[in-house]
Amino acid sequence: MDRAQDVIEIRGLARHFGRVRALLDVDLAIGPGMFGLVGPNGAGKTTLMRILAGLLRPTRGSAHVLGHDVSTVRGKRAVKALLGYLPQELGLYPDLTAREFLDYIAILKLITDAPARRRQVQVLLERVGLAEAADRRLKTYSGGMKRRVGIAQALLGEPKLLIVDEPTAGLDPEERVRLRNLLAEMAARCTVILSTHIIEDVSQSCSDLAVIQGGQIIFRGHPRELIARARGHTWFLTTADGARPAAGLTVVSTLIAQAGTQYRVLGTPPNGAPVEPVEPSLEDGYLWLMQTG
Amino acid sequence: MKALLLQLTGIAGYELRLQWRRRGLVVLIAGLVLMLALGTLFFSRASQRYSFYAEGAPRPAMNQSTMSGSWAAAWLILALFLPILAAETLPLDRQYGVRELFDSLPAHPGIALAGRVLGVWAGVLAGLGGVALADALTGRLAHGPLDLGRYALLWAGSLVPLALYLSGASLLLAAPLPGRRAAALAGVLVGIFSFYGRATVLSMDITLTPSRALWPPIYLDQLGRLLSSILEADYRAQVAALGIQTQYFGPTPWENLQPLPVICALGPLQLLVPWLVAWLWLRWKETR
Numbered sequence: 338m339d340r341a342q343d344v345i346e347i348r349g350l351a352r353h354f355g356r357v358r359a360l361l362d363v364d365l366a367i368g369p370g371m372f373g374l375v376g377p378n379g380a381g382k383t384t385l386m387r388i389l390a391g392l393l394r395p396t397r398g399s400a401h402v403l404g405h406d407v408s409t410v411r412g413k414r415a416v417k418a419l420l421g422y423l424p425q426e427l428g429l430y431p432d433l434t435a436r437e438f439l440d441y442i443a444i445l446k447l448i449t450d451a452p453a454r455r456r457q458v459q460v461l462l463e464r465v466g467l468a469e470a471a472d473r474r475l476k477t478y479s480g481g482m483k484r485r486v487g488i489a490q491a492l493l494g495e496p497k498l499l500i501v502d503e504p505t506a507g508l509d510p511e512e513r514v515r516l517r518n519l520l521a522e523m524a525a526r527c528t529v530i531l532s533t534h535i536i537e538d539v540s541q542s543c544s545d546l547a548v549i550q551g552g553q554i555i556f557r558g559h560p561r562e563l564i565a566r567a568r569g570h571t572w573f574l575t576t577a578d579g580a581r582p583a584a585g586l587t588v589v590s591t592l593i594a595q596a597g598t599q600y601r602v603l604g605t606p607p608n609g610a611p612v613e614p615v616e617p618s619l620e621d622g623y624l625w626l627m628q629t630g
Numbered sequence: 631m632k633a634l635l636l637q638l639t640g641i642a643g644y645e646l647r648l649q650w651r652r653r654g655l656v657v658l659i660a661g662l663v664l665m666l667a668l669g670t671l672f673f674s675r676a677s678q679r680y681s682f683y684a685e686g687a688p689r690p691a692m693n694q695s696t697m698s699g700s701w702a703a704a705w706l707i708l709a710l711f712l713p714i715l716a717a718e719t720l721p722l723d724r725q726y727g728v729r730e731l732f733d734s735l736p737a738h739p740g741i742a743l744a745g746r747v748l749g750v751w752a753g754v755l756a757g758l759g760g761v762a763l764a765d766a767l768t769g770r771l772a773h774g775p776l777d778l779g780r781y782a783l784l785w786a787g788s789l790v791p792l793a794l795y796l797s798g799a800s801l802l803l804a805a806p807l808p809g810r811r812a813a814a815l816a817g818v819l820v821g822i823f824s825f826y827g828r829a830t831v832l833s834m835d836i837t838l839t840p841s842r843a844l845w846p847p848i849y850l851d852q853l854g855r856l857l858s859s860i861l862e863a864d865y866r867a868q869v870a871a872l873g874i875q876t877q878y879f880g881p882t883p884w885e886n887l888q889p890l891p892v893i894c895a896l897g898p899l900q901l902l903v904p905w906l907v908a909w910l911w912l913r914w915k916e917t918r
Contacts, residue, residue, distance in 0.1 A: 390734045391734065392733055392734055393918075394918055414736065417734060418736040420734065420736075424731055426730070427727060427728075427731060428727020428728050430648060432652060433644075433651075437644070437647070440644075441641075441644045442735065444636075444637055444640035444641060445637070445641070445735040445736075445742065446735055446737070447633060447637060449632075449636035449637055490731070
């Protein structure tokens, strides 16, 4: 990747909350397109997202977003003008309609030309599939619909950078697919940073990803590279009597069938175990990375 | 500049809408309407028995005397509940979970806060406008025609500035607070602060020293008393012109006012303090 085109450049970034070290000397460069940031809960994803969005000041190190230093007040303001942000826990005013809420956010984004604002809100409502429910109060919306409102507000003002933190958490499969497709569409127009602990979201839409654990980046590369790490370590193990796989094997999934119980496992099976090799998925690669570090 | 002004009015417009849809303000306004209606009707009956109204004072001159008795109760309701309602405005953002989103937006924090204050003020003004209208109708039914110009002046000089102060100060002082409970407590304190000021006025314990100007009665309350004094003087002139003898006049109302230079110099400081608190909080938040 051409680093001259980097949208985000992070060097030695650390953030401490008292004794808790949420981020430890993170170095990362992110270019255009869709970037996935994956890690378990509490790994530091949200802290990193909040620093990039100008909501949190780093304890140490630097982060430049679209050329602006987010550790300065001026830099934060400049970044916010170019940013679309969907926080992990987004709430909405229950007494406003979706159209009103988006209009309000558009005003806060300094889109002050009323006709242009209304047009943009209508276009986004249609894009996220909420045009018909646009004039209903938000307290009547389902979780998925609220998430879509969240995406729509992030897209207002045609941002150059879109940061979405756990956008699919708690959504049903249909809503998740819809959101993923929407983000993939957006990646053609601006840089999208998708933070998630749901591997499937990344595998379907990102060509570049990083895995974070304990506040440190432990993998950076193409999803194919992560998958390759689990190659030769992923197996189907079938037991007739339902016995659990040997200790040392990580069970990824369990399928109970008439012929017996089939386990998908990661690790090195003992000699003579009834296993057959399987092509790993991104989830296997991620789990293998988590296991081996 | 124009864009910022449009942004400010847009934020204020949505805050106004939110205030009305949350019902708290509606309930408060309904309570005020009821309280004033009962007060007006009560004073109507009382006046028939005791007052000099029956001696032939012209109806338009009755505005202040008729209304001000029940307004003490209206003021009490405002002082008790309005600061709590207004103080919740920003902490409610946290409860709804929109705070983080708002912090990520490019709106200047000062403009956003000013818009919220203006929106609350617009809601309060609209509500009090409704109360004034309902009260005027009740007064018209109970006492006959009102001098609407003087009536409007009475509102503009007493309950309206008091309500603006109560709501503005409590919203700003509660802005940095983490939750609704703490905000409500700040609102209660603002209410008590203004209540203390009014209690001092009602007991006629007016000592004109610069140090008292730092206390309540507040700057806007001074404005109210200034306008009330104008009305009172007007009323006395009308009664005197009719040659009516009455024992109900107290000391000259102008004596209730603190020296104008003291008001001008120290009064605004009382309004600047909440702004300063909120401004410092915004600055701190941006640099953390």
